[in-house]
Amino acid sequence: MNRAEKEAYLRDYELLKKQGKPFFPYAVMKDSTMALIVVAVIIVMALVLGAEQGPKADPTTTTYTPRPEWYFFFLFEVLRVIKPPALVPLATIIIPTIAMVLLLLLPFYDRGAQRRPERRPIAMTALLMTVVVMAYLTYAGATAGPPSQIDVKVPPQYEAGKLVVAQSGCLACHKIGDNGNGTLGPNLTQIGARIPRNAILRSLKAGPGIMPSFQSLGEQRLNQVADFLSYLK
Amino acid sequence: MKVPVPRALSKPQKPAEQGNGAGPAVKEAPADLVGWLDERTGGSSFLTGMLFRKVPKGTNWLYTLGSATLFAFTVQAVTGVFLAMFYTPSPTQAYSSITHLTNDVFLGEFVRGMHKWGASVMIILIFLHMARTFILGAYKYPRELNWVIGVTLLILTMIMGFTGYLLPFDQRSFWATTVGNNINGTGPFIGPYLADFLYGGPEFGATTLSRFYSIHMLLVPGLIIALIGAHLFLVVKLGTTAPPWLEPKRSRAIIKEEEL
């Protein structure tokens, strides 16, 4: 906005204000009606949906699927989709930070005098795209499987072992296919081709190196895990 | 519509003409409390100025979203005070204090529910309010600063959501916070320090809960209240925008004056 546009705006606004209505009672009526609706909605939600309490926090479990509040689902989804560790900070911190800075500085780079939405196509397109992307990410985050999921396709008899592996925190150290984090332990994507089934079973029970022993899973589940891993070739 | 207004709030009269040039004339001693306060604070002229200030025509229901956000924040503040009376921010007692509050305290679950769902309602309202000011171009001159304050309020409100989520200390909240803070830790430069600061150490420890608690109920609400104050000050000072389609009516006299 240049100086003439600013002055024109201020002059128009002054007149519009003179020709307007007093804040009380007109705006006050609307605001208080809205306030009543807001408190009524909150009360109904509190009565109908309540406030349940989940099981007590237990830092030693690794089977629990973290689930944030719904308005953080979009971040959660970004974290789930982006697999290479080098890109994680980009997705979770750098892009949101840039988005926030762009939002914060909006009035300083969008300085046109035009205020009518139908004559601001760029701004409205940006809004629409932001809403669509956020809605999509939130929806995908809400319906996503747990982040400890393993996307490898296996015949049904190996599903049980796959589930145990997914829920036992193995992915914290091992990579299987595209899932997991391969920084601490060896990649298990083709473990079945590298070592025989009984060596796998031995590793699980002994816990080589920094890997904990998984003896406590019990004979049956250990065998399911061994079946699943030796299938991976 | 004619509304009865208490005498002290009715439209300000022109102050009594300065009698003798020896300084401002003292008004007649008021007999009631309102008058007494008014003489010492000047509150009534402030109030009438606020209440009877003109707002442009066409300010429709979309213009109530800001005050609705403010109202949702007030609900959070009030219910939060009651929750704080029963909550213990220690890893060993947090969970059981919430169980006690939910199951034994009169209306405990109801107040917890209001606080929990009120948070979601406030987030929705703040986004709608932001969308309104964006679509109607209300962030443009001269209201740029109010947009900047608004975005800061949005970030602070999201921080409230993040820090509050841990406090019930159940599995959901613990693991979501762990993941959230690991995300903080991946940030460039300040990331690891931020994660350390929130945890009060390299990992989740005995003081983590009390940190989150004091950030959630003292630090951030304090900032939010101060910024809402600044936000509303600017709203009153600059006035709310008129819908962008509205053109002022110009009498011939005004046009003539403007042409000069």
Ligand code: HEM
């Ligand atoms: C705690 C959160 C907030 C509260 C309590 C709040 C409150 C208000 C209120 C009561 C108004 C008066 C007009 C109206 O109701 O629409 C207003 C105006 C405004 N708000 Fe907010 N607001 C908040 C957050 C935000 C955010 C997140 C933004 C944008 C990023 C924002 C930007 C603005 C702007 C630009 C105006 C001027 C609008 C105009 O003059 O038409 N506010 N705010």
